[in-house]
Amino acid sequence: MSQSIYTPATNQTSCNPAPEEPGHYWGRWHSPAPGTVDDGECCDGEEWEVHQVFVNSVEPGPDRLRVFVPGVEESQPLDGFEWGPEVLKPINEENAR
Numbered sequence: 001m002s003q004s005i006y007t008p009a010t011n012q013t014s015c016n017p018a019p020e021e022p023g024h025y026w027g028r029w030h031s032p033a034p035g036t037v038d039d040g041e042c043c044d045g046e047e048w049e050v051h052q053v054f055v056n057s058v059e060p061g062p063d064r065l066r067v068f069v070p071g072v073e074e075s076q077p078l079d080g081f082e083w084g085p086e087v088l089k090p091i092n093e094e095n096a097r
Helices: none
Strands: 023-029 049-055 065-068 081-088
Antiparallel strands (some): 023 049, 049 065
């Protein structure tokens, strides 16, 4: 069975490390942050979904990058997810050659 560009590898036996750069990554959200308004009703540790990782702070530390989850008011920390591969890299002059 070939891997679809729309889903992560189903035979993946271990998760990828947490993202170190902003981008779009496959992930399974398993732990909502304390204070998440809906108490993580959307949190389904079984579903692979694409999540946007963004720069939250210029200071180094665990909150430098956060995750945007559609439909959830508060951004989430990286450690609340099991991570898969990055979906795509933005095209710019450097990597378009």
